[in-house]
Amino acid sequence: MPVIKLTTRTIRPVLLSVVCAIALAGCSSMAPDYERSELPIASDWAQQQSKTLEETPGLTSQKAAELPWRQFIHEPRLTQVIELALSSNRSLRETLADVESARATYRIQKADLYPQISAGLSGTRAKSSDGDISTLYQAEAGLSGYEIDLFGKNRSLSEADMQSYLASAETAKAAQIALIGEVANAWLTLASDSSLLSLAKETAANAQKTMDITKKRLELGVDSKIDLASAQTVYHTARSDIASFNTQVEQDINALRLLVGQHLDTTLLPSALPDGAELVSEIPAGLSSDVLLQRPDVLSAEHDLKSANADIGAARAAFFPSLSLTATGGLASSVLADIFSGGASSIWTLAPSLNIPIFTGGANDAQLAFTQAQKQKFLAAYEYAIQSAFSEVADALARKATIQEQLAAQEALVAAATRSYDLSLARYKGGVDSFQNALEAQRTMYNASQTLISTRQTDLINRVTLYRVLGGGLADTANADVVANTANYNP
Incomplete structure (x- = not known):
């Protein structure tokens, strides 16, 4: 079949229309200039938290976000369980699907910034009342209903969708960090309950x-x-x-399987709590306002705020006229072969239309008020995210500041209670002391041992929590593909 070729004089009106449209669309957006708000926390409190991190024993200057979770967690079984969760957890898959949906939505909206050009070939054959038969073939190319972005409405809508996409991308990163923490905590809970089960069996045997x-x-x-x-x-x-x-251990395994999203080999399950140094590295730190502002959940809230800010620009633009343009150009001939041989005549149409809002019943005012209220809502959410970030770090640091002293005291209590029980039991067997003293010592030892296991669990979980709230969990090349499509995407 012959190739359609449009001559320069034929397509000139169309190209001229497109060029004019793009030139007219060059005005800036009517959205307010975005300025990051001041930190919604007392400056002396933020400084105190920074000083606390610097003075806390065992903390390094390296930022948590720069420490890969594989280097933070030393336990190989837990590492494998986390890897399985990152690849199979259904909640994380759902979040990543939301990111892809948001990116597609942005691309759809961004397409409105450009003219949609199409081409077509058609033919008609008709017989008039006097018996004459006429034939007409047409080859056309043009754009249809392109709205010229005079006041930046489409650009504002595109910016809003882009910020929504970026917010969902940061949400996916936050979801990965949260999943690593949840899996580690669930694994440690199982380890703690397994230790308590072993202690109960040992106590029953002694009893x-x-x-x-x-x-x-x-x-x-x-x-x-x-x-x-x-x-x-x-x-x-x-x-x-x-x-x-026994019940708690089975429930812990079920909870861990749900987080992982697939069956777990029993060799990956803990039988007792590991030592702190064997499980994780010393918690990295480096707290400042800039560090916490780069947490994915805080960035997500900020992108939502920027999206709301862009929506205000689109609402403002609705008060002004909109100009749409339809233009076509092409060739027409009574013989199909003449279209491709140069014997056809040129045809073109240019149909601009101007729409001026005169009376909308207050709809535009209401839409603008809505977008402004939404901005205040997302501003509050952003500030709350910052406050929550500082609060989470402060809570984890407060726990870290005292947990080692509590552990040392609890270990000393268990040692003392064990000696007391051994001595009391020996005196009872020798007929020197009553059984009630031995019984009381055994109960004290049992309760102290249970509390020690719970305290060790608290220490380990708090180490994971401090790593998480400082933004750790993303710097790992082996799992970069989890958020690669979002982190490296440049709209």
Whole structure:
């Protein structure tokens, strides 16, 4: 089939119209100039938090965001579980799908900034009342209904959608950071409950031995039935705890599987709490207003604010006239072959239309008021995100400042309670002391050991939390593909 060729004189009106349209669309947006608001926190409080980080033992000057989570977490089993979650977690997949949707929406809106040009070939054949038969072939190219962006309305809408897309991209990054923290916490919760289960089993076994001794002493007439009943209380308490912790361990595994999004091999599950140094590195820091302003959740809130700011520009532009343009140019001939051989005549149309808002029943005023109110809403959300970021860091630092002292005290308490129980039991066996003293020492040791496990869990979870709230979790090339399409996309 012959190729359609439009001559210069034919398409000149169309090109001239397009050039004029683009030139007329060169005015700036009517959106207010965006200025980042001052930090909605007391300056002396922010300075105090920075000083606290600098003086906190074990903290380094390296920013958490610059420390890959693979270097932060040393436990290989936990590392594998996190990798599985990053690839299979359905909630993260949903968030990433939202990012792709937002990017597509932005691209659709951005297309309105450019003329939509199309070409076509048509033919008609008709017979008149006098019997004459006429034939007409036409080849045309042109644009249809292109709105010239005189006052920046389309650019403002495009900017709003771009900022919404960037907000969703930052939300995806925040979701990845949160997922790493949630998986680590769930894994540590399982480890803690497994340790408590082991402790309950060990206590039940010791209580069983104590009961056997008491039964023999009862048969010999040395102990009373009260001593035997007292010994049974510790045993049955431990039995009850075993059943409870078995349930908790199974529920912890289910919660971890839900986060990961697939079946977990039992070899990846912890049987006890690991040591702090074996699990994670010392928490990196480097707190300043700039550090927290770069947290993905804070950036997401700021992009939402910028989107609302751009919507104001579109609402303002609605008060002014809009100019649309339809233009076509082409060739017409009674013989199809003449179109391609140069024997055709040129045709063109140019149809500009101007729409001036005169009376809209207050709709434009209401839309502008709505966009301004939305901006105030997102400004409040942005400031709250900043306040929340500082609060989260302050809480984690407050816990870190005292947890080591609490751990040391609890470890000393367990050691003392264990010695007390061993001595009391020995004195009871030797007939020097009563069984009640040995029983009380055993209960104290059991409770102290449970509290020590919980305190160690708190310490480990707080280390992960401080890493997360300082923005850690993204600097990892092995998982860069999770947010690569968003982080490297340049609208």
